[in-house]
Amino acid sequence: MIEIAFTLNDSPCTVSAPPFAPLSDTLRERLGLTGTKEGCNAGDCGACTVLVDGAQACACLIPSAQAEGARVETVEAVHGELGAVLARLRAAFLAHGAAQCGICSPGMLMAAADLLLRDAAPDRAAVRDALGGVLCRCTGYAKILDAVLDAAPRAVASPPAGEAVGAGIARLDGVAKLDGTDRFGADEAPADALWLRVVRSPHASARFSLGDLEAARRELGLEAILTAADVPGVNGFGIMPNLKDQPVLADGLVRFRGEAVLGLVGSREAVMAVRDAALPLTWHPLPALHGAAAASAVDAPQLHAHAPGNLLIEGKLNRGTPLRDVAYSEGRFTTGFVEHAYIEPEAGYAQPAPDGIGMEVFACTQAPYMDREETARVLGVAEEAVRIRPSACGGGFGGKLDVSVQPLLAVAARKLGRPVRIVYSRAESMASTTKRHPASITARMSADAEGRFTSYEFDADFNTGAYASWGATVANRVPVHAGGPYRIPNLRNRARAIYTNDTPAGAFRGFGVPQAAIATESLVDDLAEQLGLDRWEIRRRNAIGRGDTTHSGQVLHASAGLPECLDALKPEWDAMLAQVAAHNATAPRVKLGAGIACMWYGCGNTSMSNPSRMKLTLARDGTLTLFNGAVDIGQGSTTVMAQICADALGLPLENFRFVLGDTARTYDAGKTSASRQTFVSGRAAMETGLALRRRILALANAGEDAALALEGTQLRVGSARVIDLATLDADLEAEGRYDPPTTALDENGQGTPYATYGFAAQIALVAVDTALGTVKVRRIVAAQDVGRAVNPTLVLGQIHGGIAQGLGLALMEEFLPGRTENLHDYLIPTVGDVPEIEVHLIEDPEPEGPYGAKGVGEPALVPTAPAILSAIRHATGITMRQVPVLPHRLWEQMR
């Protein structure tokens, strides 16, 4: 420890800190300035960007000793020129919707401020260069660029009562995300919390034996070394009710690299100082099954007793009899593991109740109620004994649906009887949490002479990794969607999820549908080529629309806007084709290509009840509170629920207060997944608002269209009546619930798996350097049927972010266990990689949805990768059937 004196945000500051500790750590843990975030501790993400002597720097790469005598400025700065620039940037970020989950926002703001303090009127290229070192996984960067370039941001006006739906208002939780006060998983913990560090397997498959742990504990100065034996309840968790196949702490056997083996609990210094090699832990490595092919070989060892042949599940859809027609194509496609790469690694703390039963867990999550159920089982207590308080969630994308830190923390806190906290390292997060399933797909497709699709066959193996996680969901969802949003009478689809010794694969934006779309859209291009049809034309001829029957036999009665999406893109498609033809006519080295793809996506869980429930109270003191259990992971559900509920009730948004996603205070609004929150929880929010409105109208004996106004405790109903809330016997309370109507699928995958579907089409313009095999996406135009855009700004944000992730899937992202466990070997798009994006919102209202709305979160990602592949093919003549299209892969095909 040394004393370090420096200037912090314009004030003198002295702190006692280890000289080699990263400055970010000293700011956060010793000075309490948690506005500076840590996403990687390796310079790769920029979340920790601060200004040192007026120049942006990664605080995670600066030894605290180097702060001595320096001028350090953080997102908490309020004074002077920097304070003024930050204030302006904050207003602009809010107005443009440039912060989604907000974990990157402090770093973005500091990087942008660094530029604006030097150059008050930069151009877009200069802004890109200044922000190039900060990664954002949510926004696709476009709105961030717009915000930094907006020199005079204007606040979005608050809509009057009844006009919230459809207004692009700033997100209600935005201010805290931008001033650094929002509390993410690593930003809050009781002062007396112990630390937990998890020892993880370096082997993909191994047995292990433990020596004298008690002696080691004493020697290492730890409070406890946790093993499987310390789990008080069931040592297993997992998404499927009947399949809790993943141990909290492995019991003598590990099935993937990164599996949790021991928990070290003690002071932070003590747990962080332990060398794994110093622990009495002996490894006996076993042969590992990498990839679905190895695991489904006849002689492959069986990884789980319940899964002969390592087959977790098989999903099917059969309709008609597929036949080879006039045009016919077949292909094999492969995709790799994809990492969610949210910028916030998992973190949180658990606080045990003194009664030895209760437990409170504060952590980042997408599914608080599921966390509660999992944690209670692991502790061996009733669900009601566990309270999950979601922290702000710094990105999820499916990766924070499964529990990660929660059971580990709860077991540790129970054992020690003290609060325990943990912050995953980036490598730990990447090695141990779920990924997108790698897929190996064989598909065939036929069309008749007029270009009408007649048959489709799909057979895919998904590598679900060592544990089931969401494997079953992928196997259910994929066969329903695989054929794409087209009228096809004959289909035979099969998807299998196979256990391996790889990282568990789980939920990631699209649940396997993006992988399937890569195969299907490529075959559609094949058929178009064989028949001499334009690629847009063949899609338009087959596009499923209102009144058509889906592959599972469901008639789409409403809200099926794919034809409209395609029509909206037509002028730009023609212009793009003309641009490509003109450019390529001179046979340049850099060739342009245009591509197109479509998608559909069922909103909500597949053929399963997935209700949401909300509560709204109007108290006698005049406070109006929406108890909303839907977790906002950046997509904006907090704002959207409020907009919907406000209009249903008929009061303006300013009147509302919120209690959010706390299992002790809100009802279950299900998981933030499957693009279900706006549609399902939104409908529940609407029902809640309507229910309270009915109560009020009844109380005032007023007519249906009476306008409401709330001032203090005075509730005006219509022009004549006023209720003084203070005089009521009890607070007014109302509830709403919604469960989308679905039916089970029969053995041929026929039924009504979803109440509604989202539809989209995208076109992409790419430039391929034919000498180097590099691909630059220049432009993407998206058209998406969202039913109704409750908040157009937030909807655009989802689409931009989805496109950026789709681009990553197509061109650069590939998680290789043991090799790309950090953000410099695992590449996600930077601000320099994302193209110009234009979006057409198509609003074909969904009668089941709140004000016609349906889900938008996942759909935007699905068509991007296939559209880019289609464009690469247009530019080069090469059909890429493996993603990511790394430069060397494209180059090899071009040779």
Add this chain to the structure above:
Amino acid sequence: MIAYHRPTTLADALTIRAAFEVAVLAGGTDVFPARTARAAWGDPTHKDVLDLSAIPDLRDIEETAEGWRIGCLVTWSALIAARLPPIFEGLKAAAREVGGRQVQNRATLVGNLVTASPAGDGIPNLLALDASVEIAGPRGTRRLPAAAFLTGYRATALAADELVLALHVPRLEGAQGGFRKLGARHYLVISIAMAAGVIATDGAGRITTARIALGACSAVAQRLPGLEAALLSAPRAEAARLVRKQHLESLSPIDDIRASAAYRRDAALVLLQDLLEARA
């Protein structure tokens, strides 16, 4: 406990370097990620640290009788901002493409050299600039050409008791530097391959000196003597056409997560052509 030394004089720094087994730290942009990577898989140990950042006079770029002297604490940003002749254009281009601004503001060119990564963007530039390395230690000061300083994959001729004080770049009249980097994304990307060159021409546009180096295609970045010989006396305008496959025979590119060996070899040819095509 990790001891942390942050001396304020060079003499103290050299004494500490000679007396203890320390890891030298300048900008820390290689030291910290390496530490994070080790700790992630259960090795939180670290050598004691010798932090050079408080020593004065190591941040200057000075013009000398023979050329320029670049102090060991000169950052990429300082290089970008410095007024330097066209021979430095390649190095400056590399500086602008290293990491993001945050890294450029802290990381040093010397740190890049001492790390001796095959993918270090500074290294082929230093080879093309014919730079030499000024080294201080208990046996006094010595100078080594950059090529001799780099002895292998992440290995240098620096002894455990020595420090790099500066880099020296000799003057070359009429010389122009250039750099081409190939990576799989726009910012924050480690090179798949890169080419750097310094070319001087006479009044008639003929090449009088050609120093061309390739990085990330062998354990240590390499000059290409065959290509340099072929370029000598050739008209500058024709340089790009003189690149041949056999000029790359001494390379030994590898297959890794970023690219295949065959691709690297071919891409290197393209980068060289692009580099030589470019005109000041």
